[in-house]
Amino acid sequence: MNRNNINKPATITDVARHAGVSIKTVSRVVNKEPNVSQATLDKVQTAIESLNYRPNMSARGLAAQRSFLITILYDTYLAHSSYTSNVQLGVLKHCNQAGYEVLIHPIEYDKATVSKRLEQHLKRTRPDGLIITPPVADAQNVHQVLNELGTPYVCLSPGGPQADNFVSIDDEKAAQDLCEYLLALGHSQFAVIVGHPDHIAMSAREKGIKKAMRAAGLPLGKHLQKIQGKNTFHSGVEATEKLLTQGNLPTAIIACNDEMAAGAIHVLHQHNIDVPSDVSVCGFDDAPIAEHTWPQLTTIRQPVHQMAFHAAELLVEKLAGNASPKSRIEFSSELIIRASSCAPKGL
């Protein structure tokens, strides 16, 4: 192995010599520890500048028992979603400014094995903390492993009722809002394409819809068809095809995310069913695809980027030892009305 690296990077020793202080003092400056006189601080900082010194992460990690690494853990299956890339960007934004590097670690989600895979990653890589998205975030055994190993983490999910360190929107309320909007337009025959069953947020959305319908006095049995989806465009296609074969076309379809809603529009288009005049279609998330469909999707906007940023912020605070006062945070969502919804025919 030939290191053709000509200009070896400066070490802390070089800086110390250059500034005429001990390496420990340089270390203090680098780590922003208190009790360094202004004069020394200036000297050291000048030396750091002029040598263009950057601490060696491995050495730092070894000595301080930490890795300066934060892992984003998510389901391989969702790797292509705009949700995931938004999470990545939000987390990166905070982590990089806080001095952490970001590792991505998609795992093939499977209720039974997910915790084993996670444990392997933790033992091997030892990140200082993790940001976890659904459905991984919603698996009980994942939390067990994390707690046993004492690794801090924050989840992007509504979590259960007593869940801690979760960042989310109020999915139930948002879905309720969306459904109420459709009810106000005069809709009464609904179909809902629900998402991944292990995804707590997805169930919450379903609950919200039901709640709104019950509040409007509509018996669910007669007014709501439920079809299982898997969060993807393709599953939205399948679900809608199934719906069409059932023969009982609703006036409004609510898909629990935008990909599935786009799939629904696609199928309706194929069958010459007009959106929205024959059927209104609504999605959830305000992903880019919501603006790419024809007509554009009415949906719920979820500030994923901000939520991810905030989750990272929370995690970094935790790592610094500052137990944050609020450990469960809800962002607010917004109903975005576009062209895929209108009052039902004959009203």
Next chain:
Amino acid sequence: MNRNNINKPATITDVARHAGVSIKTVSRVVNKEPNVSQATLDKVQTAIESLNYRPNMSARGLAAQRSFLITILYDTYLAHSSYTSNVQLGVLKHCNQAGYEVLIHPIEYDKATVSKRLEQHLKRTRPDGLIITPPVADAQNVHQVLNELGTPYVCLSPGGPQADNFVSIDDEKAAQDLCEYLLALGHSQFAVIVGHPDHIAMSAREKGIKKAMRAAGLPLGKHLQKIQGKNTFHSGVEATEKLLTQGNLPTAIIACNDEMAAGAIHVLHQHNIDVPSDVSVCGFDDAPIAEHTWPQLTTIRQPVHQMAFHAAELLVEKLAGNASPKSRIEFSSELIIRASSCAPKGL
């Protein structure tokens, strides 16, 4: 800072004691070094298993002067593209099995400052190698920095004529194929929505189209309108609107990627121009969006996932010191004919 980590992970010393050998021998086993007897190897492996030992990356990194980290470097602007997520998955697939962790590092691409940002990352994080995508991969100064610091890397881009360590398809040839297909259908009035100008692959695609047209004896001045895009859906929308105001509607629009093609279809739809009977629209890449548009896009399929996997493979070999024989590899692409293209009207 309280470490609530109860069961401290086993160290190499624990394994050595448990197996009754020296730590150096354990190290040999872990690193698959030669010259370890079968008996010792078994003993050590048993000990590793039973203690569930995983080497400490920081310590390994410090001692061996490497970080076991590979960075994927890309343009922030493209962070949401399916291209990027495909690259991530492809790279991860190989890296994880080769014992590397994958860091993501989007940088805001800007010709002038990109090399400074890169240098910062390299000094701070010291990844063992990088995988770089366009347009970052196509910036001259990026290569300079990398070579000065002696950090190995592989680019996913056709690169220049004498470029080394590049993995790509033959973009020019692929575009030529696509254009020839349209020519064979009878088209002669074209518009091309070109992509990011710093993107070598994009220019190659433009070249391929021109080449095919010239070969067909069509003077470019009269038969080809060129509009600038920026690789995004939105830029495809803008470009197409501009095209429409120019008043001279072609019979076929070729966008240099699928996002822009989807934008074009969107605008044509708004203007009640039928695709494909009024205008054929073709894209490039076979991104998921190509199947989500209505009608679905005729496009060129590029095996991004495989290319990324291969790029990672190449990089890892380089890191292992095996200078690979082929340092520039071309994958083959495929013309995917879908519903967005047909013979022009009146033929």
Next chain:
DNA sequence: ATAGGAATTGACAACGCTGTCAACAAGAAA
């Protein structure tokens, strides 16, 4: 048997940093 060489193993010193603790300096209180 016996020298010569190869295969196998271990002792020990890095690697670049942080934590601990002790030493010292500078004020503050007496």
Next chain:
DNA sequence: TTTCTTGTTGACAGCGTTGTCAATTCCTAT
């Protein structure tokens, strides 16, 4: 002034690995 307190600094011992090199064992060919 003396003593105590607080603030500032540095010496030194790790942190858990790998690289070097020497020691030992095991063959193979005389």
